[in-house]
Amino acid sequence: MLGALRKSDAVPAAELPRLESRWARGALANAADGNVLAAHWDAMPATLRQDPAIVAAYAERAAALHWDDAAARAIEQSLDAHWDDSLAALYGRLSIGRLDERASRIERWLAQHPGSPGLLTSRARLQYAHGDWPGAEASLHDAIDRGASSDTWELLGDGYAANGEDARARIAYANALRSARGDGLVELPTTSQAQRFATPRGPVDTNGTTLQ
Structure with missing residues (x-):
């Protein structure tokens, strides 16, 4: 599709990279299974596979498909090559064990x-x-x-x-x-202040249930 757009000049040349990135992320996010995901990923140019947003889309879909090693490896390789704080945050957020x-x-x-x-x-x-x-x-x-x-x-x-x-x-x-x-942010209370202003609770029975 991008090739056709380039030939037709239907879209300004400056917009093509943004569209390419968006379509790549969409293809990864909607991959039906791991084989389709891997095929999309392997077919992408190296420049796209270095884009943190595209790496994130791949890792999130891989994690959803329980390809835990692939999800972790994609982020690890990307961060080792080019540091990106959003990917660093995603690395801990994904539910991939390890x-x-x-x-x-x-x-x-x-x-x-x-x-x-x-x-x-x-x-x-x-x-x-x-x-x-x-x-x-x-x-x-x-x-x-x-x-x-x-x-x-x-x-x-x-x-x-x-x-x-x-x-x-x-x-x-x-x-x-x-x-x-x-x-502006509000300063957190100290432990003693937090205890002083804590919501009062009723007495607790031996099972740990709050009694009103």
Whole structure:
């Protein structure tokens, strides 16, 4: 189709790369199975396979099709060749297992890119998956200090909520919205402040049920 557009001059030449990228992402995202996905990927020019958005489309579809190794390998090879923070963030977000392998690779990358908010957020996701909430909390704060997106604030809120820190969770969620809008952020309360303003709960029975 692009060849026909080039010949007909129906689309300005400057628009063709954008259209090519969009069609490539669409083909990958809609691949019916792993064989179709691999065929689309292998047929793409090398320049397209270096585009972070296209790598992300391939990795996300591969993960959805349970091609975990292919999804991880595509991101790893792309980041080793050309660093991109959005791909670094996706690396921890994909549900592809390989927790220990990904955690080790993230630590190696952090030695080279210590200020990457996407990579720090990925580290936090894997730390949390390993049951290390204190480590995940510290990594999320590091990511936020380095300009992480609103998604990182939302993750922080999820962690606080899961650990019963309701006052901090509410502020983290509010900051996620503020960050998305570009508004000023609210400082998180200290532990003692959070406890002071925590929502009162009724007495708890021996089964852990809150009694009203």
